[in-house]
Amino acid sequence: MAELDSDFIARFFRDAAIRLEERRDELCQLDGFVGDGDHGTSMANGFAALTELVRGSSSHARGPAALLREAADRFLSHVGATVGPLYATGLLDTAQAMEKDAPWQVREFPRFMAGIARGIARRGKAGQGDKTMLDAWLPATRAAQASLARGASAAEAARDACEAAAEGARATASMIASRGRAARLKERSIGHRDPGAVSAAIIIEALAETVEATPEAH
């Protein structure tokens, strides 16, 4: 089985950056309903900065955990905003987990997701049902873990994670925000999907695609 190495992470960053760039406007518009309309900009610029980081072959010289640490720094200093600290902490927590027992196999990608979700929850002090990006990250992580436990292939688990993330993002429409700027809208936030959950689903799509593109994942 292939390792979840720096090359894997580089491919994941690039794929996520392309998808987020494509949907930059849509995310901004979504954020306009409940926030200040900058979410697409922050996410697309943030992942573009990560792509910059892994351009060429220099990324391959570093171990994956070191790369994630650097990515956390880069994301934070390029984005700021609300998502900066959240994803930076997510990447950092994943790096810390990885340092304990690297290398991870691609099959272990749910641990990667769990690390990001844990960091986001820690920094944002939010949980599931708060109408945040965690409403995509948490169910997607659990879905991936569950399908692997059932004996599914990594590729199948990745697809399940993808679906759970999309479903989770959709479900935020019925929730009332209790964190972040949308919380001040109270009931007026109902009926709109949370832009953070939608972008999380896009990132998870990219991660799933990267897993599926690994030949041994099937």
Place this chain on the structure above:
Amino acid sequence: MASAAAERTPLKFQDDALLWAAWLYYEEGLTQGDIAKAMNVSRPTVNSYLAEARASGIVNISISGERLKSLSVAQQLQAHFGLQECLVIPGEGGARSLIDRLGAAGGQALASLIQSGDTVAITWGRTMLSVARAASAHVPALTDLRVVQATGGTTAVIPYTPEACASQLAESLDARCIPISAPAILSSSAARSLLLSEPVIAEQFATLAAVNRIIFGISSLRPDSTIHESGFFDSSLEQHDHYRNAVGSIAGRFFDANGIPVDGPLGDRTVAIDLESLRDIKTRIAVAGGYDKVPAMLAALRGQFVSVLITDAATGEAILHADGVETPRLRSSNRWPKPEKSALPERTRVKKFLNSPRDAVLESLEGALSTYPQFIQPIGDSRRALQTAAPPREGKVGLVIGGGAGHEPAFLGYVGRGLADAVAVGNVFASPPPDRIVRCTRAASQGAGVLYIYGNYTGDIMNFDMAAELAGADGIDVRTIVTTDDVASSAAENRESRRGTAGSVFVFKIAGAACDRLYDLDDCERLARRANDATFSMGIGLEASSLPETRRPTFQIAAGDMEVGVGIHGEPGAAREEITTADLAVDRMCDRLFSEMNLVAGERVAMLVNSLGGTPMMELFIIARRLRERIEARNAVPLRNFVGHYCTSLDMVGASVSLMKLDDELLELLDHPCAGFGLQVAAHSTAW
């Protein structure tokens, strides 16, 4: 009766037969037959008089707005979810709690839903107990009724246990009560099998199969919900994991967002009607309300657990929105609908002076730096971390402010002598990252500590907190003050969750003066806090702002509307209302601000009228004029005035009003000289 005198229309009706007929019918309450006799005409004639009176506008039949709204929400809920019946009470009910009002509505509804010979099940919870109590006042005498507990018993620390709800309903309906003499949650499935094999309990439980009506509450799974308080979940994590996908609960059973039952370790330890059996009951009456329950109620409706829904208008509308149904907004002028679309095209692509939108922030900062070198300069090679051009002074507390771009002259305009020492600038409407803030902190630190002041936003708090940790590791004592002046963003008892808006300028000014006078860190912090506590703001938006990247308004405000309680990031406000005159708009803000700050005669205030970007000075002065009138009408004293662009939201059309209550110390600091490009106070000047 057929005398000529009786045929003559009484004088007060001015010879108008239609008016006379309408008066007798609507005001005196006569029947059409009586009116026919009184007017000496035929009954069909009376009928046509009345119809004509309505058609010609002599009679206007109107339903009060709140009632009409309830009715329209009920109709939409019924149609959208295929309900048998739906009762929606008005969203606002004065002093009575929502639970009391829902209970009364539930009691009233039971009168038409329950018949003699019925077997009625009821669950537990606050709302259920309220329904059970209210039923006695509404339901007529019925016979052969049975009331059965839908679940076993729960912890007795709550007053609204299943036993209490069932026995109260039985008493109200004069029915026989059938309890379930077992706990709702047992320690194991074996214990459950054992208990259910006991003849008495088996017989009680079997009654549930005969139930033809059930009344239930819907519990959310939020941490403070009934399901948690009644001890259903012991807090073992493993157990929660099974119910991760659950969004709601009825009778101690769980279901997901689509109303599909969620099974877990509690399932075969629960003594309660199950969801499949519940769905087979003929009349399934849900009584529930509150925004926190919206996901749970929507899921219950999707799962068809509900055939009769009783809720309030606000919750009902939120459920419809959550399921993507648009509800028509009712306005006072609903009878005379305005054209929905104005003849003018909507603003779709906003014109801006830009090169590349991505360079906008940096180019703007370059322009500001080259325009105002006497106030601001870059810190090292960074053009997004700026510092005062004034020379550093040993022992001075450093003041660092910051936030997103797009608010100019905030925040960089408040850097300079007597103001902040450094400012960190983020992207448009986005917090600056920690490294930039740390850079500002180091530049501002003169060994006496550093004060951070910024608006209360999740992103800013996270980034500034991370920066404070890093600066703390460098040995710099950092104190943080988060501005919370915007009254519209949260209730008064929740002051700490309010946003920081244009009133932040007062806080920067006071803190800057305190730092400039070389007060120590404790005093600077105390005074900045006092300034924040004394400051109250409110804004009204007329057109949304548009980001450089998208050049589209971030949201739409219809032609006849204004957004009340709008913030400074183009985000929507607290409420959408019909647009009004300048004076009435100011009054709308004053009423809220005065009551919030408890402004009384003789008090002194500073007032700041701020453009959100697109509103010109001419209109700001119209606002300032009315604001002053209102302050003076209270016999308060508007001692200092500021009118202009202080804290903008790009090109948003709109304005905000900020008031700071002044005491001697705050006034002195407000008058302390300062020089930033956004705010200048000359030395020895007390009236400008």
